[in-house]
Amino acid sequence: MSLVLGIESSCDETGVGIVRDGRLLGDCLSSSMEQHIRFGGVVPEVAARAHLEAMVPTVREAVDRAGVSLSDVDAVAVTSGPGLATALQVGLAAAKGYAVALGVPLLGVHHLAGHVAADTLEHGALPERSVALVVSGGHTSLLLLGDLARDPIVHLGDTADDAAGEAFDKVARLLDLGYPGGPAIQRAAEAGDPEAIRFPRPTTGRFGFSFSGLKTAVARWVQRHDGPLPVADLAASFQEAVVDVLTAKAVDACTSHGVDTLVIAGGVAANSRLREVAEERCAAAGVTLRVPSPRLCTDNGAMIAAVGSMLTDAGAPWSRLDMSTDPSAPLTGALLSVTR
Amino acid sequence: MLTLVIDTSTPAVTAGVYEVSGPGAVERLADGAVVDARGHGEHLAPLIDGALAEARVAPRDLAAVVAGLGPGPFTGLRVGLVTAASMSHALGVPAYGVCSLDAVGFAAAGGGGPVLVATDARRKEIYWGLYDSDGERLAGPEVARPAELPEAARAATRVVGDGALLYPEVFPDAKDEWRYPPPQVLAFLASGRIAAKAPGEVLTPLYLRRPDVHVAGRQQRMT
Numbered sequence A: 001m002s003l004v005l006g007i008e009s010s011c012d013e014t015g016v017g018i019v020r021d022g023r024l025l026g027d028c029l030s031s032s033m034e035q036h037i038r039f040g041g042v043v044p045e046v047a048a049r050a051h052l053e054a055m056v057p058t059v060r061e062a063v064d065r066a067g068v069s070l071s072d073v074d075a076v077a078v079t080s081g082p083g084l085a086t087a088l089q090v091g092l093a094a095a096k097g098y099a100v101a102l103g104v105p106l107l108g109v110h111h112l113a114g115h116v117a118a119d120t121l122e123h124g125a126l127p128e129r130s131v132a133l134v135v136s137g138g139h140t141s142l143l144l145l146g147d148l149a150r151d152p153i154v155h156l157g158d159t160a161d162d163a164a165g166e167a168f169d170k171v172a173r174l175l176d177l178g179y180p181g182g183p184a185i186q187r188a189a190e191a192g193d194p195e196a197i198r199f200p201r202p203t204t205g206r207f208g209f210s211f212s213g214l215k216t217a218v219a220r221w222v223q224r225h226d227g228p229l230p231v232a233d234l235a236a237s238f239q240e241a242v243v244d245v246l247t248a249k250a251v252d253a254c255t256s257h258g259v260d261t262l263v264i265a266g267g268v269a270a271n272s273r274l275r276e277v278a279e280e281r282c283a284a285a286g287v288t289l290r291v292p293s294p295r296l297c298t299d300n301g302a303m304i305a306a307v308g309s310m311l312t313d314a315g316a317p318w319s320r321l322d323m324s325t326d327p328s329a330p331l332t333g334a335l336l337s338v339t340r
Numbered sequence B: 001m002l003t004l005v006i007d008t009s010t011p012a013v014t015a016g017v018y019e020v021s022g023p024g025a026v027e028r029l030a031d032g033a034v035v036d037a038r039g040h041g042e043h044l045a046p047l048i049d050g051a052l053a054e055a056r057v058a059p060r061d062l063a064a065v066v067a068g069l070g071p072g073p074f075t076g077l078r079v080g081l082v083t084a085a086s087m088s089h090a091l092g093v094p095a096y097g098v099c100s101l102d103a104v105g106f107a108a109a110g111g112g113g114p115v116l117v118a119t120d121a122r123r124k125e126i127y128w129g130l131y132d133s134d135g136e137r138l139a140g141p142e143v144a145r146p147a148e149l150p151e152a153a154r155a156a157t158r159v160v161g162d163g164a165l166l167y168p169e170v171f172p173d174a175k176d177e178w179r180y181p182p183p184q185v186l187a188f189l190a191s192g193r194i195a196a197k198a199p200g201e202v203l204t205p206l207y208l209r210r211p212d213v214h215v216a217g218r219q220q221r222m223t
Helices: A033-039 A044-066 A085-102 A111-123 A164-174 A181-189 A212-224 A231-256 A272-285 A302-313 B040-054 B074-091 B100-108 B183-195
Strands: A003-008 A013-020 A023-031 A075-081 A106-110 A130-135 A140-145 A154-158 A261-265 A288-290 B002-007 B012-022 B025-035 B064-068 B095-098 B115-120 B126-131 B137-144 B158-160
Touching: A003 A044, A003 A085, A003 A111, A003 A302, A013 A044, A013 A302, A023 A044, A023 A302, A033 A044, A044 A085, A044 B074, A075 A085, A075 A111, A075 A302, A085 A106, A085 B040, A085 B074, A106 A111, A106 A302, A111 A130, A111 A140, A111 A261, A111 A302, A130 A231, A140 A231, A154 A231, A164 A181, A164 A212, A164 A231, A181 A231, A181 A272, A212 A231, A231 A261, A231 A272, A261 A272, A272 A288, B002 B025, B002 B040, B002 B074, B002 B183, B012 B040, B012 B183, B025 B040, B025 B183, B040 B074, B064 B074, B064 B183, B074 B095, B095 B100, B095 B183, B100 B115, B100 B126, B100 B137, B100 B158, B100 B183
Parallel strands: A003 A075, A075 A106, A130 A261, A261 A288, B002 B064, B064 B095, B115 B158
Antiparallel strands: A003 A013, A013 A023, A130 A140, A140 A154, B002 B012, B012 B025, B115 B126, B126 B137
16 A cells, blocks of 8 residues: 655656556646747757746645645655656656655656556556557657566567657658647548558568658658648558558567557557557457557656556665666666666 | 755755754754766755754754755756755745855855855856855856956956866966855855745746757758
């Protein structure tokens, strides 16, 4: 029975969640997205300034919504990596401040483990073994999971270049659809034909990904095209290529490893076409699909509290107060407590 | 009133615990600093923990938190301010901000003419403030290239702060003293507010610079 405060600040969202025994009691999100739009991407210094301003008000609001008191908190979990260095520093320092003031354990956790853990808040504990596809603006990984809090995480495949979400951003910019690209492409694709243009499905190895070439293929197509661009068809066809390759490999990973559960998490998991195609293919392969609701797919604090709750239950060691951020941390386990 | 002081505006990561018994009445219980320009995130929490332990003070016994607001390099400065703000929130006690240069200026004041305080702003610049013999700020805080300080600042009879030591060609008479904000002076400068139980403050950093950004153009088309 433990109440965990989770803090996320790896990119442009200041997220705070309160979880008790795997159940989300309340959370709050403060985004600096609006401040980055005109720059076409997240500016680290702008994000870090916003985290500092938002941190305490966001914690206060999350605690209020959860109907608990800060003095009830049993542990503080925080994203210590990967992410933007200056942004991570704010969340980690805040988490240390809360942990010291409240006299409770500090747990540094891996951001991507948080994305996977978000699903447990809505769909309960993960089975003994599962495959996770984590797709976001910074990451695209196919993972073989055991007990998320205890076992090492096995990478089946990763992207060789751009993350899937990054490809959405770049193609959206190419098509003048604005930033962030994910929602923009999805909106534009609604009126388009996904079969209109057959873009390549680049891959590296059986479970690896590559999206840089796909982005270039869209760019070349646009450049060669005369007259007004069929933006809806381009968006739909690009999105289809990404979704096709992601879902095909994820389902293949499940069947070839004898795993009956696929978890799709991360910001790109909020994409409705990805959810739709994954649902069809998983059903056909006899695989149970688990995807968090869209608001828990994008960065948030609830997912960090969820990992913290699992780690606390598993008796994970406390992180030291001198722990560092790890902006480029590889995903090997849920706990990420690096001291330099 | 037991007061925690934090300053991360310079390479000296600093924390201390003091008993404030009235305006201007500050007794040191414990304090410490580690000089590490890139280590604020690592050193601060252990320094706070250590100072509290040495002072035999439990966090819940604290009555106030004081933080140096800078100016200072952004990432380190934010570590101190978000730590102070989160502890103030967690403990339900007020937080008070003090311009970090003021603590150096107050400590170094006296002995005649005005004192120039300079700390390292990186990028060949300094953060500076000018103080009279009572330690009152006459000008600043501002950021500038050492050789391009305004006339008033150059009229100082003494120059202190670690920023001055970095530019001996501009500040040949800079002394290796009062390099960093003394935490006890930060407590002293906030002692009036602490004793009066003044309302807590939002700790707004003195960045003095805008973020370095440019608006991205449309992605180049490939040929």
